Amino acid sequence: MRTGPALLLIALLVAAGSGARAGDDHERARAALREGRIQPLERIIQNAKQRFGGDVLDVDLEDEEDGFRYELKLIAPDGRILKLDYDAATGELLRIKDRHRFHGGNPGGSRGEGR
Secondary structure, three states: OOOOHHHHHHHHHHHOOOHHHHHHHHHHHHHHHHOOOOOOHHHHHHHHHHHHOOEEEEEEEEEEOOEEEEEEEEEOOOOOEEEEEEEOOOOOEEEEEEEOOOOOOOOOEEEEOOO
16 A cells, blocks of 8 residues: 555644644644654654554644654554554654454553563
């Protein structure tokens, strides 16, 4: 599955929120990217796919108190669903949550980068 830049931008904009606040969220996200305060989404996705393989299912950009975070949901080649949290400014992988698609294994398992 290839994800084009236009589709990624649409996903980013939709994920940022809805209603009147969404316009503000979208503009803050665009400004942060333009000013170099966050990494381009394409770079984050490329890093995630190189490290874990699979396909991206969903992307959110969250404006947290301590800065922007990209949240990616990815289906790995072995069928696991991974939820990956990245620091949007540095591109650092902050957290990995995984759950198996099939029964058995460790559903809802979570681990940080320090494993």
